[in-house]
Amino acid sequence: VRIALFITCIGDTVLPQVGIATVAVLERLGHEVVFPREQTCCGQMHVNSGYRSEADRLGERFMEVFGEYDTVVSPSSSCVGTMRELHPELHGRLFELSELLVGRLGVTDVGASFPHRVAYHPTCHSLRVTAVGDAPLRLLGAVHGLELLELADARECCGFGGTFAITNADTSAAMVIDKCRAIVASGASVVTAVDGSCLLQIGGRLSREGAAVRALHLAEILAQTGTR
Amino acid sequence: MSESARAFPAAAREALADSQLRTNLHNATHTIRDKRDRVVAEVPDWEELREAGRAIKADLLAHLDEYLLQFEQAVTDAGGHVHWAADAAEANALVLEIARAHAVSELVKVKSLTTDEIGLNAALAAGGVHALETDLAELILQLDGDWSSHILVPAIHRNRTEIRDLFRRTIADASISDDPRELAEASRRYLREKFFTARMAVSGANFAVAETGTICVVESEGNGRMCTTLPEVLVTILGIEKLVPTFADLEVFLQLLPRSSTGERMNPYTSLWTGTTPGDGPTEFHVILLDAGRTRALADEVGRQALHCIRCSACLNVCPVYSRTGGHAYGSVYSGPIGAILTPQLRGIEQAPSLPFASSLCGACYEVCPVKIDIPTVLLHLRAKAVQAAGKRSQRATMKTSAWAFAGRRRFAIAHRLGRLAQRPFLRAGTIKRLPGPLAAWTRARDLHSLSSESFRDWWERRT
Numbered sequence: 001v002r003i004a005l006f007i008t009c010i011g012d013t014v015l016p017q018v019g020i021a022t023v024a025v026l027e028r029l030g031h032e033v034v035f036p037r038e039q040t041c042c043g044q045m046h047v048n049s050g051y052r053s054e055a056d057r058l059g060e061r062f063m064e065v066f067g068e069y070d071t072v073v074s075p076s077s078s079c080v081g082t083m084r085e086l087h088p089e090l091h092g093r094l095f096e097l098s099e100l101l102v103g104r105l106g107v108t109d110v111g112a113s114f115p116h117r118v119a120y121h122p123t124c125h126s127l128r129v130t131a132v133g134d135a136p137l138r139l140l141g142a143v144h145g146l147e148l149l150e151l152a153d154a155r156e157c158c159g160f161g162g163t164f165a166i167t168n169a170d171t172s173a174a175m176v177i178d179k180c181r182a183i184v185a186s187g188a189s190v191v192t193a194v195d196g197s198c199l200l201q202i203g204g205r206l207s208r209e210g211a212a213v214r215a216l217h218l219a220e221i222l223a224q225t226g227t228r
Numbered sequence: 229m230s231e232s233a234r235a236f237p238a239a240a241r242e243a244l245a246d247s248q249l250r251t252n253l254h255n256a257t258h259t260i261r262d263k264r265d266r267v268v269a270e271v272p273d274w275e276e277l278r279e280a281g282r283a284i285k286a287d288l289l290a291h292l293d294e295y296l297l298q299f300e301q302a303v304t305d306a307g308g309h310v311h312w313a314a315d316a317a318e319a320n321a322l323v324l325e326i327a328r329a330h331a332v333s334e335l336v337k338v339k340s341l342t343t344d345e346i347g348l349n350a351a352l353a354a355g356g357v358h359a360l361e362t363d364l365a366e367l368i369l370q371l372d373g374d375w376s377s378h379i380l381v382p383a384i385h386r387n388r389t390e391i392r393d394l395f396r397r398t399i400a401d402a403s404i405s406d407d408p409r410e411l412a413e414a415s416r417r418y419l420r421e422k423f424f425t426a427r428m429a430v431s432g433a434n435f436a437v438a439e440t441g442t443i444c445v446v447e448s449e450g451n452g453r454m455c456t457t458l459p460e461v462l463v464t465i466l467g468i469e470k471l472v473p474t475f476a477d478l479e480v481f482l483q484l485l486p487r488s489s490t491g492e493r494m495n496p497y498t499s500l501w502t503g504t505t506p507g508d509g510p511t512e513f514h515v516i517l518l519d520a521g522r523t524r525a526l527a528d529e530v531g532r533q534a535l536h537c538i539r540c541s542a543c544l545n546v547c548p549v550y551s552r553t554g555g556h557a558y559g560s561v562y563s564g565p566i567g568a569i570l571t572p573q574l575r576g577i578e579q580a581p582s583l584p585f586a587s588s589l590c591g592a593c594y595e596v597c598p599v600k601i602d603i604p605t606v607l608l609h610l611r612a613k614a615v616q617a618a619g620k621r622s623q624r625a626t627m628k629t630s631a632w633a634f635a636g637r638r639r640f641a642i643a644h645r646l647g648r649l650a651q652r653p654f655l656r657a658g659t660i661k662r663l664p665g666p667l668a669a670w671t672r673a674r675d676l677h678s679l680s681s682e683s684f685r686d687w688w689e690r691r692t
Contacts, residue, residue: 007684009634013644014677016684035688041634046627048589050611054631061635128591157548161588163623166669168586170241173673174250174552175588204674207659 001105002032004069006062006094008076008196009041015196021223022075022097025110028225029101038065044082048162059086069093073100075219077194081129096126097219098135098194108142113226115145119188121179121202123195124157136194136218143221151191152182160201176205183213190214192221235582239557240549249385249554256384257544257551263491264542264596271487280480282600285536288438288471289526295438295471296517302441306503308513316346319518323348323430323463324355326514330461332357332428338445338452339363340432341539342465344376344561345574346520348430359430360422362451364415371398377555377563379541380489385554419451429455429510430463434538435481436515439474442502443515446485446495453499462510467518469526469535481538484598488540521574530609534569536599543593543603549586558583565593569606577613584610626666637685647679 003026007019023033043058062083066072070093074080077096084090101107120140126132140148159165159175166172179202183191189212193199196217203215243249268274288295300310313319327335335352337343337359349359349370361370365383369375372394376382383391392406400414431452435444443464445452456462472478486495504513526532544550544564555563559580560571568587572580584607593603615624633643654660660676662668670676682690 009640012640012684013647013679016680016682016687019684020687035685037685038637040637040640041630043631043634046631047608048611049623049627050584050608050613050615051627051631052612054627058631058634124588124590124592128595155592157588157590157592159548159588161590164585164588166666167623168237168240168549169669169672170237170244171549171553171586172588174244175548176674200677201674204659204670204676207675208661208673 001071002034002069003100004066004072005033005035006039006042006066006072006074006079007035008074008079010196010200011075014200015217018075018196018217018219021217021219022073024223025097025101025112025219026073028111029105029107031105034069036065036069042079042083044079045162047082047086055086059083063087066094071095071100071104073097075194075217076196077123077126077130077132078197081125081131085129096130096132096194098139099130099132101222102135102138108138110139110142110222112142112222112224113144114221114224115226116190117147117149117188118190118192118221119149119151119183119186120154121151121158121183121191121193121198122154123193123198126194127155132194136192139218139222140192143224145226146221149186149188151186151188153178154182156182158198158201160198162197165201172201173205176201180205180209180211184209184211188213190216190221192216192218194218234559236557236559236586237582239559240553240586243553243557248387250552252385252387253551253554256381257546260381260491260545264488264545267487267491267493270493271483277480277484278598278600281484281538281598282536284472284477284480285469285599286533288473289469289532289535292468292471292526295473296468299436299438299441299471300517302437302439303503303513303515304441306441308441308503308515311514311516313516313518313520315520316518317351319346319465319516319520320348320351322514322516323465324352324357326461326463327352327357327428328355330428332461334358334360334422334426335428335430336360336362336422336426336455336459337366337429338431338455339366339382339447340430340465341376341379341561342432342467342518343430346465346518348465360426362419362422362455363447364412364449364451367415367419368394371395375556376561378544379539379555379562379564379566380544381541385556419454423451423454423458426455426459428461428463429459430465431456433464433466433470434485435478436464436466436471437473437475437478438471440502442475442500444478444482445499446482447497447499448490448495450497453497456499456501457509460510461512461514463514463516465516465518467520468522469537485538485540488538488542488596488598521576524576525570525573528573528609531569531573531606533601534566534573534606536601537566537570538599539566540598542596542598546592546596548588548590548592558586565603565607566601569601569603569610572610572614577610578617581614581618584608584614623666641683641685644679644683648681651678
């Protein structure tokens with residue numbers, strides 16, 4: 001299948017390794033990945049901050065850039081969910097990565113090997129807006145050597161919330177501190193999710209605490225083939 | 229009641245620093261959450277009930293003018309008096325007038341958010357009438373000059389040691405312990421005397437039936453029923469959105485409300501009365517229909533769904549923000565997610581511009597709302613209104629600049645390059661520990677991942 005990649009602004013500038021991993025997984029499965037060069041940002045930050053007209057222009061731009069593609073994937077559930085809510089015609093065309101793999105392409109074993117103890121944080125958008133269901137867990141369950149651990153209060157928000165992390169920094173920090181306490185208590189060496197933005201929040205706190213837990217995007221785990 | 233006009237972030241910071249409060253809140257909200265989840269899971273048609281609740285309220289709001297007139301007629305026919313109040317001051321003046329007409333200097337109150345919203349107790353006190361709270365938690369707050377921090381459990385922020393000390397100072401003697409039974413018994417003795425002597429009571433309402441003029445109050449303690457049956461004069465203050473069209477509609481809400489609020493299958497007391505009945509209960513009954521910003525909210529097509537709210541408080545208990553900051557930070561008797569969308573609409577967005585931003589948009593509130601209020605969508609809608617109304621200058625610049633940079637791929641690439649230059653002095657082994665300006669808010673508690681030295685698009689270009 002020919003798949004257009006929507007990398008997202010954060011994925012492009014802060015976490016390029018997530019996009020690189022996404023390309024690796026899809027190509028390993030025999031699909032063709034294309035990258036429409038004109039893409040920038042979906043405007044979610046602007047919607048969430050109350051800047052509607054700016055968001056509308058970015059949304060229109062997104063529709064122009066990706067209009068010609070039947071299958072578009074993004075490694076960010078929150079961008080996907082927001083765009084589908086604002087442009088319902090994207091349903092069935094725009095997918096979050098795990099949705100695409102499990103729901104559209106019918107794959108759970110992507111040939112990955114990752115012999116580590118992993119906790120999965122279901123991000124709020126992936127749970128309640130994009131509704132990816134158990135697709136990420138099924139993919140993780142099929143990764144060779146991976147031990148999936150129970151995370152306490154898993155459905156509780158990590159406190160990122162876009163500009164909320166800045167405008168309500170104290171509340172946001174209280175939330176991520178609790179989230180990281182649960183992650184560390186799970187015994188995991190890696191925490192994963194399907195949103196890079198939430199992983200910046202969680203990873204930033206783990207790093208501040210000097211915790212021996214890495215925050216990796218699901219795509220980065222699925223891209224690992226190791227010695228299998 | 230000391231409502232705060234402070235912005236949410238500052239009020240929240242203070243609350244977050246109180247570790248006893250954090251513990252009290254965490255325990256209480258998680259206990260109610262779990263109870264709610266268990267009893268909701270028992271109901272096979274819960275989703276259909278939610279949809280029915282939403283549809284009934286949507287119909288009510290679409291024809292509110294007609295239902296209000298129908299209600300007025302029904303109450304009048306049943307021997308009651310109906311008054312219309314455009315705002316808090318009018319409603320309070322009406323209650324004071326009724327009290328004076330009966331030469332009442334003390335009246336008893338059923339727990340009521342609406343009366344708290346309009347500051348009734350203070351207004352009555354200014355007019356020489358003492359309004360005594362009879363709900364145990366409300367009484368505790370009144371005795372201590374404190375105010376409610378939760379829609380359902382007003383004293384959720386207090387523990388029983390604090391309450392024992394308060395009772396020793398006020399209504400009990402020094403021998404009382406912190407045993408909940410002893411505390412309840414002390415309040416019972418104190419209140420019983422008041423119920424027998426009070427000649428006037430004030431209540432709010434959970435529901436009011438347009439078809440029949442019936443008022444419905446649900447409660448756990450039975451103190452509310454004492455108020456609505458013993459005194460000769462009863463006044464109910466009713467937000468106009470509390471109506472339901474027909475008596476049969478109560479069937480839906482009396483299933484939705486207790487499971488969502490206290491996590492009970494059924495609440496212990498449900499009181500229903502229609503006008504007056506000779507030889508039974510009050511001989512004089514008044515209803516005050518209160519607007520106080522509700523028609524303003526009604527005019528907003530997106531925001532009006534906030535008026536569906538049946539005050540169950542399920543959204544507070546699941547909210548990751550509320551369960552850490554508590555209710556006082558919201559500066560209104562309506563706290564948590566529902567408060568964040570209701571208060572700015574009742575008072576006007578310019579009066580509470582920080583509230584729609586007091587959410588991480590996690591969506592847990594929408595998931596549990598028994599009448600399906602899409603709180604995240606209303607939050608976004610109100611954020612846009614807040615930005616239009618005032619706008620924070622620093623954020624405005626960020627938003628405008630970023631929108632400009634995102635409008636073309638070359639601009640975007642340039643912005644990335646400039647960002648990399650700007651972050652260079654702060655980089656320590658790939659991460660940023662401390663930043664000046666607005667981003668300091670991030671780095672106070674978290675490291676910041678740096679912008680990558682090679683963007684994805686540069687990698688892509690290099691590869692192909």
